[in-house]
Amino acid sequence: MKKQIIMVLCSVLGICTIQGQSRDLKLSKVFIQQNLSDAAQQIKVLANEIPKEKFPKTFENNKQVFSSSSWWCSGFYPGTLWYLYEGTQDHELLQKVEEKLPYLEKEKYNKGTHDLGFMLFCSFGNGLRLTGDSVKYKDVLVTGAASLSSRFNETTNTIRSWDHKPWHYPVIIDNMMNLELLTQVSKMTGNNRYYDLAVAHAETTLKNHFRKDYSSYHVIDYDVNTGKVIEKKTHQGAFDESAWSRGQGWALYGYTMMYRETKKKEFLNQARHIAKYILNHPNLPQDLIPYWDFDKDKIEPSSNMYAKKDLRDVSAAALYASALLELAQYTAGKESMLYLTKAETILTNLSKAPYKAEYGKNGGYLLKHSVGAIPLNSEIDVPLTYADYYYVEALIRYKRLLEGSAIIQEIAK
Template sequence: MRLYTFFLLAALCFIQTTEAQNTSKLTLSKDFIEQQLQEASHQIKYLASVTPEDKFPKTFENGQQKFSNSDWWCSGFYPGTLLYLYEGAGDQGLLDLAQQKLKHLEKEKHNTGTHDLGFMLYCSFGNALRLTGDSAAYKEVLLTGANSLASRYHDKPKVIKSWSWGSWNYAVIIDNMMNLEFLTQASHITGNPQYRKIAETHANTTIKNHFREDFSSYHVIDYDEHTGKVLAKKTHQGAFDESAWSRGQGWALYGYTMMYRETKKKAYLRQAQKIADYILSHPNLPADLVPYWDFDKDKISTDSKTYEQRDLRDVSAAALYASALLELAQYTKGTKSTTYFSKAEQLIQNLSSPTYKAAQGENGGYILKHSVGALPLNSEVDVPLTYADYYYIEALVRYKRLLEGDVLVKGL
């Protein structure tokens, strides 16, 4: 009995020590995190004041607001940001603003023409269901939307089709890893494993075809719709086909970290870690960890139309890295975990500095500055972007949960 008591006390001591170690590694203060959330809440209220009722914020460019309709792939980020800020700052008015927007977004649950329904519906209605528990209002929207997304999966290529335009045969972009969480959560809600099975199959096919030996990712893989054969490996928003577009690496990092959380399959954890190591060890990653828009910027020829702008940063990629690395650190052991977590903290701190965070009332009401949408297309170059704000606020809310001893990620 005494021996049992000894081991029990030793185990409790170990657990307490481990918890103390986990807490002690949090170097950002509660006051700092809450200040960022409060300032962001004030800022987004200005954006809300200039946003038409049936439109969604997109960017602020050349002194002008740019809005979208609900069918734009970014439509869910603004209400999602409002919901995260409601969670983090406790302002009921932010929930009210988000719910007003959801009324105009709901019809996209029937949209089978896009792969981006995870961005559009899960970031918005998913957070709304999680925070309010109102199944009657939000469950049907999410499940109808999940079925719309699943309709784009086909057995031969074994992936969810991304684009239905242009000369592509069956284009799949690395961004699509982000929409898989919508399907895994649909399985949680319904108990139907089919949604998760599609997500896993897509993730497995993407590991097989989307990555180079150094674990950098191509942007676009074009498949033969009838045989599943890879026809081409391309880019659409990166510098050139063999370059590592920075935000694309972020989609991959976040996506495989999430897939490990949802399945506990070690292959996804290893993939996420290898992608993180590629990003963090890249010689072109700046000291402040906010990446240039493409990791291979130095290989852009002088006659390229992007040459003069090759040193632009992409804050949207940095925000993705911050949120993903916070989570990946929780699933990783030893010095790697410490590295991932400290880099996430550094990113949060740097993104919260005046270099990247806008002053109150400026930047059109967007929170962060200096993102790049698609430089080769001369689209959204060095502007604020709604998804940069979303993942930055997500990182702040996740960090606040850790400070409060709560779980980092909360599903449905």
């Protein structure tokens, strides 16, 4: 009873407890709830534009861009609907997500992609967590985990990312994000193989993907016969040795999550080192919304018309905010407070101009000014569905802090 009273007081006073210490929360319940409500109304604008069998990618040149279910981003829109339903209890959003999921379900059989975590865990995973309907959602996740694990190679000790040339056996840092599907399904089913594969992939990535300063390469290409590294490259960053901003976000989020899932200290330490790299970088703007690459100023201007432009990547910032909120739970003292404060700053800035879209504009997307892949001249300074997802996830995580509840609510049952 005493503990319950304390939790209620913490919620009312805006105080959270991290690692046994009380911390002032700077963002109010009104602020968080207003932004969730705004997002719920805005996403309905987007929902009215989407063909029933399609999924949103971006809004570019005043035109909607949609994908099929097989595109790696297909799970983010349903996942955002789930989070907004959780945050607002707006049943119209529940109806919209339940109407969309049947068009995504077949991807549980897709063995040609490593992105099943993005596609299925963000969507069906949140559905299982919020409804407890294992009949409707659990099989999708279990089958999807089996499909994802089929891409694991015992020689490289990694899950293959892409199947296309010119790569031999490429693994991208983004793939850390798909491991949560495996660890959670391992808990649900008792199949330890999924957990073991996730840990092996994370350990191999830790060994090969990072520089001495803890910045991450984007792509590591392996020799499938020996498991040795052939090349360390980029596909979406400024150049091979640069620190692509969203890639650092995938790494930060991925190792924070893998510490939660395994309690392995090496994963926690890696997340802390990555956070330090990001937050202490001299090229991180004061508002903490990063440029698309931390090393963009080192590019030859003639190499790309966008190379040196001060383009921000809001999708990276949203990732940082969500990951830092979780990392604050696993650290203590000034370090924990630093992560919390930086996440609050990012959320504050994303929730206003120039990053937050006005109602009815921006194609119905919540945030503006993200970057997909400048080297490919793709999705430059546009809204992106995954930027919206991680922004709303961060709002929900903060809302849980305000309510005195666990910041992470697992789906494993």
